[in-house]
Amino acid sequence: MMNHKEQFGNLGIFHITDVRLIWHAELNENFNVSVPYYQTKTIKIRDSKFGLALVVETTPYSGNYLLGFQIAPEEKLREVHKEITTLHKSYFANPEFGVEFSIEDQQSDQPATRLESKVDDIEILQSREHTDSYATYLTDAGKRDRDPVYSDELGLAIEKLPQGYTLSSLWDILS
The missing domain is CATH 2.30.29.30 (Pleckstrin-homology domain (PH domain)/Phosphotyrosine-binding domain (PTB))
Known part of the structure; x- marks a missing residue:
């Protein structure tokens, strides 16, 4: 060939x-x-x-x-x-992806045992404000562009942030 x-x-x-x-x-x-x-x-x-x-x-x-x-x-x-x-x-x-897996019904003489649920002791360190602010910020994305303003923090022009938002609160979403 x-x-x-x-x-x-x-x-x-x-x-x-x-x-x-x-x-x-x-x-x-x-x-x-x-x-x-x-x-x-x-x-x-x-x-x-x-x-x-x-x-x-x-x-x-x-x-x-x-x-x-x-x-x-x-x-x-x-x-x-x-x-x-x-x-x-x-x-x-009938595609073959390399691994064949099948679940078989297994009958057992022993009754099924339930796992006991465990409650973790959780302490919330941050409020939901930052995630809610991000969601709200994104819902505004469908609206017309906001006017550009100069950001002293970044040293460049950015879209004007909606009322009550700060750059640091938007960056907190990533952490």
């Missing part, structure tokens, strides 16, 4: 699995590609300057790559295309 990039072709080995496509060059172990089916957008046979080629397009989230592979003879190309599209459809019908 040949992988074509620009004007050059690289002879390599193509592996088809139930979760991904893998290709690696025979002469350069650093030249390889592994594309999970969930990152595959389309798998087509297209005409290229090298003849018919298997073209795999990846999703925008995985780089939007267009990978071309030449497989000879044409019957083998069509066979590989059919196998990959079948596996691709099968994968999306």
